[in-house]
Amino acid sequence: GAVVSQHPSWVICKSGTSVKIECRSLDFQATTMFWYRQFPKQSLMLMATSNEGSKATYEQGVEKDKFLINHASLTLSTLTVTSAHPEDSSFYICSAREPRASPLHFGNGTRLTVT
Amino acid sequence: AQSVTQLDSHVSVSEGTPVLLRCNYSSSYSPSLFWYVQHPNKGLQLLLKYTSAATLVKGINGFEAEFKKSETSFHLTKPSAHMSDAAEYFCVVTGGGNKLTFGTGTQLKVEL
Numbered sequence: 001g002a003v004v005s006q007h008p009s010w011v012i013c014k015s016g017t018s019v020k021i022e023c024r025s026l027d028f029q030a031t032t033m034f035w036y037r038q039f040p041k042q043s044l045m046l047m048a049t050s051n052e053g054s055k056a057t058y059e060q061g062v063e064k065d066k067f068l069i070n071h072a073s074l075t076l077s078t079l080t081v082t083s084a085h086p087e088d089s090s091f092y093i094c095s096a097r098e099p100r101a102s103p104l105h106f107g108n109g110t111r112l113t114v115t
Numbered sequence: 116a117q118s119v120t121q122l123d124s125h126v127s128v129s130e131g132t133p134v135l136l137r138c139n140y141s142s143s144y145s146p147s148l149f150w151y152v153q154h155p156n157k158g159l160q161l162l163l164k165y166t167s168a169a170t171l172v173k174g175i176n177g178f179e180a181e182f183k184k185s186e187t188s189f190h191l192t193k194p195s196a197h198m199s200d201a202a203e204y205f206c207v208v209t210g211g212g213n214k215l216t217f218g219t220g221t222q223l224k225v226e227l
Contacts (some may be wrong), residue, residue, distance in 0.1 A: 006158065034215075043205065043217045044159075093158050103149055104215065106158035 003027060004096050005109025012113055013084055021079045021110045023094030029074035029097065030096035035067075038091040050077040084114040117142040117210040121218035129226050134193040135180075136221045138206035141187060145211070148189045149207040150180055151216075159205065165189060201225045 003026040013019050026106055031052045036044040048069050049057040056069035066088075068080040078095075081088055087111040090110050122137040140146060147166045151159040163174025170182040180191045189206060206218040 004158075010156075041220075041222075043219045045184075046214070091156070095159075103161050105161070105163050108158040109154060111158065 001110055004094065004105045004107045006094050008110055008112055009108060010111040012114070013112070015085055016083055018080055018086060019084055021081075021094070021112075023077045023096070023107055025075045025096045025105075028098045029052055030077075031074060031099070031105075032055045033071060033077040033096045035069065035077075035079050036093045036095065038093060038109075040091075044093060045067070047079075052077075063112055081112065086110070087112045088112065091113045117146065117208050117216050118145075119206050119208045119216055119218040121204075121206050121221050123221050124219065125222045127224040127226060128196045130198055131195050131204035134196045134200065134223065136191040136204050136206075136219060136223065137185050138180075140187045140208045142204070143208035146164055147209045148176065148182060149209075150178070150189075150191050151205045151207060153203045153205065153220075155202075157170070162191070162204075163187065180197075181221060186227070192197065196223075196225045198225050 005024045005026050007022045033050040035047045037047050038044050046059050047062045050069045050071040051069045052074055058064045066082055071077040091109050093109040095106045097104050116176050149164045150162040152162050153159045153174045162178050164173045165172050165182045173179045178193045180189050182189050204221045207214045
């Protein structure tokens with residue numbers, strides 16, 4: 001079945017540094033990928049929709065200059081958390097959908113801790 | 116517009132007994148509905164999906180769900196709980212396009 005790989009699975013960084021998270025579709029091409037954020041014991045919050053070859057679409061309240069999204073190929077989208085602060089600590093999950101298929105496939109998530 | 120309500124934030128069952136996780140939805144379009152499971156510090160795994168075919172949907176690991184339009188419900192059931200079923204479960208609706216709306220999740224606890 002379709003697999004979405006997310007890397008790294010966890011990362012610890014210092015306040016003020018930037019962190020890049022990768023999301024790859026391993027056996028299908030994904031023109032659209034989605035980035036979610038999940039706070040402890042809460043549901044997933046859609047941050048942005050990543051579109052291959054064009055700008056990402058951000059949800060209301062998400063700072064596009066802080067959460068940079070690049071979808072350079074049909075199998076890779078990256079999320080860069082710039083100038084990270086402790087409040088950015090969270091669980092970030094990406095997802096992608098196979099062409100003409102309805103369910104989303106999710107990566108295993110990245111636990112970001114900013115110290 | 117669409118929304119989904121998971122009626123129970125926590126459900127606790129004994130191993131071997133039935134599981135019922137409740138979900139109600141609203142959608143302006145003919146909805147597609149999904150149940151996902153999330154184990155700690157992991158991504159979401161699709162359990163099953165409803166996309167306007169059979170109203171009783173069978174998924175993986177013995178789970179199934181029934182789409183009831185008159186009740187706007189899509190409850191998840193399993194005849195006999197296993198310890199490995201302990202996890203967070205999300206009911207998800209999409210009414211069109213790419214946007215999914217997630218429920219707030221139900222934490223399932225399975226006791227010996």
